[in-house]
Amino acid sequence: MITREQLRASSVVASALAFIVGLVMVVMGAVTGTDARLADSGSVVVFAALPLVILTLHRRQTRITRGKAEALRREGYRLGLEHARRGLLTPPPVTDDDGGPGDSTDNLATMPRLYAVPRCDDPTNYRRAQ
Template identity: 50%
Template structure:
């Protein structure tokens, strides 16, 4: 099935090849303006060609995406079965020994508020 991305790649590469042909024909016939037009087109189309090549090169197929997802899930199950991941208690502390690693809290994520913090007065009394 031909997608929009395939059409974009084909059109960009075709226009770039045409601009290179204009440069070659302008140089062969000593036609300076034709070669200049071809050179301007080639330089204008070069970022599009590079971008389409990079996108095509870095695209992940559905099969590799599914394989990466399965591998991540398998690693998660393996870490849980080994006891490498210990969930925190309700108060935010963890039951760990010095041999057991813990889950570190991300400081960018706000800590959940407890009921005691919600009932605290919002004003300070002197």
């Protein structure tokens, strides 16, 4: 069974090999000067392999190793403790109302309203998926 990592490694090798072969074909066609088809075919191979090479380089640059992920987690934890120490993490203000379902949500400390989502206060008004 071929794993995802093996498939990714083979695609990296195949794209790099196709790119290099295309470059060699372009150089050989340009140096010899007698076979223009060789240079043209090489340029087609190079341009066909270029997106795969770019994708490979992008994936290599954005890959996060375990050590880097652990360092990011520790830094986030440290920043959270620093914010708590400085008093930046405060609970929402307490209102005089009991906060029951009949209260308006305008005077409560809640998350900001998402206007892309239609507001429906009546739970019986939602449509059920058929």
